[in-house]
Amino acid sequence: MEVLHPDLFIDSKIKSAVEYKQQQNRCRIKFIEKLYSWCSQPVDVNNTFICLTTRQLLSTCKHSSVLYIDCTYKVTANELPLLVFGTSDFNRRFYPMDVCLISSDESFETFKIFFRDIQVWASTINNQAYTVSHVMGDGAAGITGAMCELPLASRLMCWVHVILEQDIMQLQLSFSDQIFVTAAKAVEWVKKIDKTQILQLTTFNFVVPSNDQKMNTLTWVNLLHSMAWDSYDHFNDCLHSARLLDFSCFLPPIFCTCRYGLKEFACVHAADMMMLWGTRQMPQEIEKRRGKGRPKKVKYPLSKD
Numbered sequence: 001m002e003v004l005h006p007d008l009f010i011d012s013k014i015k016s017a018v019e020y021k022q023q024q025n026r027c028r029i030k031f032i033e034k035l036y037s038w039c040s041q042p043v044d045v046n047n048t049f050i051c052l053t054t055r056q057l058l059s060t061c062k063h064s065s066v067l068y069i070d071c072t073y074k075v076t077a078n079e080l081p082l083l084v085f086g087t088s089d090f091n092r093r094f095y096p097m098d099v100c101l102i103s104s105d106e107s108f109e110t111f112k113i114f115f116r117d118i119q120v121w122a123s124t125i126n127n128q129a130y131t132v133s134h135v136m137g138d139g140a141a142g143i144t145g146a147m148c149e150l151p152l153a154s155r156l157m158c159w160v161h162v163i164l165e166q167d168i169m170q171l172q173l174s175f176s177d178q179i180f181v182t183a184a185k186a187v188e189w190v191k192k193i194d195k196t197q198i199l200q201l202t203t204f205n206f207v208v209p210s211n212d213q214k215m216n217t218l219t220w221v222n223l224l225h226s227m228a229w230d231s232y233d234h235f236n237d238c239l240h241s242a243r244l245l246d247f248s249c250f251l252p253p254i255f256c257t258c259r260y261g262l263k264e265f266a267c268v269h270a271a272d273m274m275m276l277w278g279t280r281q282m283p284q285e286i287e288k289r290r291g292k293g294r295p296k297k298v299k300y301p302l303s304k305d
């Protein structure tokens with residue numbers, strides 16, 4: 001391509017002008033024949049955003065307002081990410097809506113463009129408004145970041161990816177959001193707790209360190225008995241450094257002095273003590289977290305590990 005313009009005299013400007021022109025040409029690719037001819041030209045794989053769809057595929061959005069997204073790195077040349085978007089009906093049948101070949105690794109900008117445009121395309125094709133109510137995907141930060149384009153939609157995480165990435169199996173048994181959050185915190189607490197800081201005061205009373213620990217639990221117990229606080233701040237630090245649990249009735253509700261224990265009669269401390277004793281089952285760990293994004297070594301589809 002040749003660029004002749006009186007204002008352009010630096011190589012980089014010419015390069016930018018050529019890239020801009022190419023970008024404009026790409027936007028005009030609306031039919032598969034043009035895509036074929038574009039692919040036969042030398043292509044810059046670092047600046048690619050190709051979205052393939054048809055009217056029929058876009059019409060499947062009427063089955064559900066939930067948009068499913070996943071990405072694979074295994075099926076393309078140059079190991080570029082291939083995004084697959086779709087939806088499903090009540091019989092769990094999946095309907096692909098389009099596939100995108102992108103050069104940016106699941107970036108925030110990519111999803112932002114896509115979320116903005118897919119609603120316009122689907123609404124135009126179907127002659128009725130298409131509004132996404134939920135976006136289901138893996139833990140990609142790009143999807144979460146781009147949710148600002150869909151202010152009315154909720155972000156869901158696919159359960160298969162929760163198992164793979166969060167090492168947690170049995171949280172799905174939680175029957176309310178509050179129990180789910182408490183259970184998730186309990187798993188983290190058990191993993192990081194220093195067990196030497198858990199003290200037994202009496203047959204049924206235990207002291208556990210809090211998240212905001214300003215003193216060790218032994219000092220805390222001594223101060224509890226002596227009540228020899230130097231100042232109000234010292235008392236305040238002491239108050240929030242540890243929690244006192246009462247297991248005199250061994251089954252829940254368990255008394256705990258943390259604010260969740262006092263209000264809800266169910267807190268991470270009570271749940272974790274029972275997990276440590278084995279009276280409550282620990283959520284199963286599946287495998288080491290795989291990590292997000294493009295794997296370092298990409299395998300071919302249907303190949304064995």
Ligand SMILES: [Zn+2]
Nearest residue numbers: 256258267269
């Ligand atoms: Zn508690």
